[in-house]
Amino acid sequence: MEENETVGTDTGKLIDVVGAAIVRDGKVLCARRGNGKSLAGYWEFPGGKVKPGESRREALRREIEEELLCEVTIADEVCTSIQRYDFGTVQLTTFICHLESGTPRLTEHQEIRWERPEDMPSLYWAPADVEAVQLISVMNLDRKQGSTMTDASESPLDNVTSELIEHVPGATSSVLEDVMSGLIKRRPDAPGIYAPRLIANHPGNTMGDVIGEELENADSFDMSVAFVSAEAVKSLFEDFKSSAERSGSAQRSRLITSTKNHFNTPAAFWDLLRLKHVTGVDVRIWNGGTDRSAHSGAQGQPFHPKGYVFARHLEDGSPTTICMSAVPT
Numbered sequence: 139m140e141e142n143e144t145v146g147t148d149t150g151k152l153i154d155v156v157g158a159a160i161v162r163d164g165k166v167l168c169a170r171r172g173n174g175k176s177l178a179g180y181w182e183f184p185g186g187k188v189k190p191g192e193s194r195r196e197a198l199r200r201e202i203e204e205e206l207l208c209e210v211t212i213a214d215e216v217c218t219s220i221q222r223y224d225f226g227t228v229q230l231t232t233f234i235c236h237l238e239s240g241t242p243r244l245t246e247h248q249e250i251r252w253e254r255p256e257d258m259p260s261l262y263w264a265p266a267d268v269e270a271v272q273l274i275s276v277m278n279l280d281r282k283q284g285s286t287m288t289d290a291s292e293s294p295l296d297n298v299t300s301e302l303i304e305h306v307p308g309a310t311s312s313v314l315e316d317v318m319s320g321l322i323k324r325r326p327d328a329p330g331i332y333a334p335r336l337i338a339n340h341p342g343n344t345m346g347d348v349i350g351e352e353l354e355n356a357d358s359f360d361m362s363v364a365f366v367s368a369e370a371v372k373s374l375f376e377d378f379k380s381s382a383e384r385s386g387s388a389q390r391s392r393l394i395t396s397t398k399n400h401f402n403t404p405a406a407f408w409d410l411l412r413l414k415h416v417t418g419v420d421v422r423i424w425n426g427g428t429d430r431s432a433h434s435g436a437q438g439q440p441f442h443p444k445g446y447v448f449a450r451h452l453e454d455g456s457p458t459t460i461c462m463s464a465v466p467t
């Protein structure tokens with residue numbers, strides 16, 4: 139598809155939209171959509187629809203001049219996300235941008251704020267923006283202070299890559315390439331064999347949806363969740379049950395949770411007990427006291443992991459695992 143093409147889909151129009159994550163002094167400009175517009179009140183990146191014949195970058199420069207009365211230098215693409223709304227499907231491409239001249243002024247938005255990347259997820263973002271916000275929230279933009287960043291070799295995405303290499307011992311280049319091409323610097327022909335996917339808990343792509351799908355296909359699973367709600371166990375109960383009946387997998391499946399901060403209610407523990415008895419899943423509780431004690435846990439360790447591993451066997455017999463982890467809050 140051409141960059142700025144708008145086509146019909148079974149869910150309606152595909153609207154090609156561009157957004158600017160404008161960086162100044164390590165902070166990012168966040169804008170709140172004005173009243174009377176679609177998605178009024180949600181936070182977004184300033185920008186708008188790509189017009190026929192325009193490239194995405196041309197469209198973004200024009201939109202920023204019109205909306206914020208200033209000029210920006212457009213640096214790297216963060217990602218492209220597709221989101222269905224009731225009025226159509228938005229394909230939002232977000233770019234890191236730097237202020238070139240002028241000061242952003244409000245013409246259409248009801249409010250703008252400069253936020254540190256790590257604080258951005260606490261705003262109420264338009265669903266299409268959630269993926270870009272998560273990616274930007276872990277970027278170190280401080281290093282770009284005062285820079286207009288026209289040199290692609292200085293991209294903040296390079297910072298992410300080098301941090302991954304630094305902090306993920308033993309990560310192979312294929313894992314890193316797949317993370318970059320599948321999640322960070324999205325390419326339409328990606329991802330590779332690891333096919334990473336960001337689950338950002340918006341409609342149609344929630345942790346509950348994905349866990350349900352994985353239970354359908356997994357031969358066995360390991361779940362380690364510090365907190366469990368009775369509602370979550372109830373809503374997934376039938377999936378757990380049919381997974382156990384289908385593959386007899388429950389004998390090899392394990393779930394561990396904790397008493398951390400007394401968050402889990404007695405109802406949640408009753409539901410887990412029922413899960414254990416009905417499906418045979420090996421359910422365990424880490425009884426480590428509260429987080430306030432520096433040496434909680436049987437081995438003096440606090441318990442706060444959130445990870446899921448689903449094992450399945452492909453037709454050629456080789457195993458594959460899928461790991462997920464909730465973004466720490």
Ligand SMILES: Nc1nc2c([nH]c(=O)n2[C@H]2C[C@H](O)[C@@H](COP(=O)(O)OP(=O)(O)OP(=O)(O)O)O2)c(=O)[nH]1
Nearest residue numbers: 155157176177182183184185186187228264266267
């Ligand atoms: N500009 C922008 N629009 C977004 C974002 N996230 C998101 O879902 N959208 C949606 C809201 C709108 O339905 C659509 C873009 O419309 P818009 O109203 O900003 O575009 P525009 O300036 O070209 O609009 P128009 O008033 O000229 O029709 O994409 C975002 O971060 N920035």
